[in-house]
Every structure is written in structure tokens, then in C-alpha cells.
Amino acid sequence: MKLSRRATELTESATLAVSAKAAEMGSCGIDVVSFGAGEPDFDTPEHIKEAAWAALRDGQTKYAKPASGILPLKEAVAAKLDRDNHLKYDPKSQVVITVGGKEALFLAFAAILDDGDEVILPAPYWVSYPEQVGLNGGRSVVIPGQVANSYKITPDQLESAITDRTRAFVFNSPNNPGGFAYEPNEVEALAEVLEGRDIAVLSDEMYDRIVFGNHEYKSYASVSDHAYEHTITFNAGSKTYAMTGWRIGYAAGPADVIKAMANLQSQTTSGTPTFVQHALVAALSGDQSLVASMRGDFEGRGAHICERLNAIPGIVCPEPAGAFYVFPDVSQCYGKLGVAGSIEFSSRLLEEAHVAVVPGEASGMDGCVRLSFATSMENIDRGVDRIADFLS
């Protein structure tokens, strides 16, 4: 059957492709150390599962009403954004509940982009942004980050990417795959560039609760009234509460954009399962100490893997400030290995050393690879030993 141009232009998610190849090798009895996972290795906390059971027992098995999310969850989201992010949103008109953070982002691009509109995308970026922009008729304008600045972009770089066609700027901190986080003054400096301009900001805050050391978190929309009025803030249960498989996320922002996203959702997915919404209420409103404990584990592993990678000649690895990824620059090794870029590097590493990493090419930086440290210290050591042998 003839496929549409949009479908044929779409590429498979590089992250999922690597995980699938690693899993296939594992099922053939090969001992693969995987740094591919984009999800916590912890199970969903018990009180969250219990809330889903309770909702099921209570008959919460019908369509969610409205499709954009049940009011108790919208209220819990608004309370979370106030408590953690110093943002005030009206739960009835400014919050939409979605099928993971991924659907929230897709709906936002669909709600704001017309054909040919430009979206500024700092690299490295989460692999789905450019594909979602393209599916909605937009054009990505990529700003490359530099390893020397931990891949963070500067206000000057942002300024020079703006044109008459700029419709949106995607801001993701802490960053997947980069592992960096913008400091409050850096968020303010970027927002200063957009002050007074009619450019929408999509602030992807999936990892806002996974920030390390002295790094302080600042939500983009909290910088100024202008930033608040032009920003859509995204988050999900996925990373903070180890709920990736539950498929639940949310967005908050200006009422007209949220209404458009809700309309689009009512004609596509009809929203998320009702009993899952009750589970996220429990997650957002319940005991938060488990979040701190997961964060602490990630911080220890991040520091360890970074130190070990930097000890390997040819690898330059900025220290992670949040999320659960390191994104070393491995391009100095390409010549010696005779590989053309990160895809060949990653597939040779997987085939010859049985270590799975995600090529940076899919994130706009072909000199780098992403390693997720959402895995045990033992696996980290085994995997890094193999990488060191592979490169020696």
C-alpha cells in the first residue's frame, strides 16, 4: 500500500531501536550490558499501584470525563506546579492530562504550528522533537551545543537563530540526552532574549525532580509574566515516579493553547485511562520521600560513571547535573576505530563489546553517545570496563 510522505519521512526512535537490538542479542544468550534505557530501573512505588487498584475496584473503568482529564488530577497537577515550580495554573482551564509526556508535546506542536513555521531546537535534543515538529508541518532550526559548555546554549546563540518565521523554542532542562541543567541565572538570560517577542516556549520539565548537588531548579515559565504567558510546561509521571509504562503526563499553560490541545486529544486518543489518572493523583499528592531516595541513587551513579568514562583516553564526559544520562564526546576515538560517526561507533560497540549505548546522531550531535545510568553500579562498572577494553 502506498504510504504517506509524512510516514515515510519519519525515522524510528533511535533509543527504542538500540534497546530492541540489545534485547534480541540478550534473548540469544549474549550477556549485553545495556546503557540504553530511558527509564528508571526502580519499580513504581507501592502506594501508587494501590491507588490504581482501588480505582479499578471502585469501577473507574469508563472514559475519563472530560477527555482532557479528571478534575482531581488537574487539581493535583496544579498543586504540584505551585509547590515545586512556583507556577500558578487554573486546574479547570490551564491543565491537560495526556498519554505520557510524549503526547503532550505532540499535541502542543499540533496546536501551535502552521506549515513552514520554525521551531528552535538546541542540540543535543530528545529524539522525538524534530520528528514531531515535522509531522506537524514545522521546520526545526538546530542550535548546536558545545561540550566545553556542557552542551548548554548561550543567549547569543538563541538570538541569532530567531527569524521572522520563528514560532517556538524548545527548552529541556535537565536534559535528555545531555544530562546538563540550566542554572536559574542561565534560564533568566535565555528568557531575556525572548522577552517582548511572540515566540512560544515549550518547557519540557520531565526531569525537574532529578537534579544533583547544589544545582537549583528553575522553571522557565516562572521567570517573568511574559515567560509565563508564552510558555507551555510539560511533565509526566514517567521519570519522577518510575511510571513510564503507565503512559501518563500533563501540560499546563495559556488557556487557549490548552483548550486547542484538549480538542485535538478528544478527536484522537480520548485521553488516558481513568484508573491511571487516580494513580497519578496518589503519586503527586502522596509521600515524596521516595523521589528523593531515587534522586540520591542517580546522583551517586552519575558521578561514578562520569569519573570512570573520563579516565578513558579519547572520551570527554561533562558531569551530569540532572536526569540519568551522561553524553560523552567520543569523536576522538573515531579515527582510530575507522568509524564514520556515532551510529557506526554504537553498533561496533554493541557487536564487539556487547555494550548498548544510544548514538548521538539522533539527538543532533554525531560526536557523542548517550549512556543511561538508570542501572546498577555493578552494571556500570562491567559496562565501562568493556568500553575501556574496546577502545584500548
Ligand SMILES: Cc1ncc(COP(=O)(O)O)c(C=O)c1O
Ligand atoms: C526529554 C523528554 N521529554 C519527553 C519524554 C516523554 O516522556 P513519556 O515517557 O512520559 O512520554 C521523555 C522520555 O524519554 C524525555 O526524556
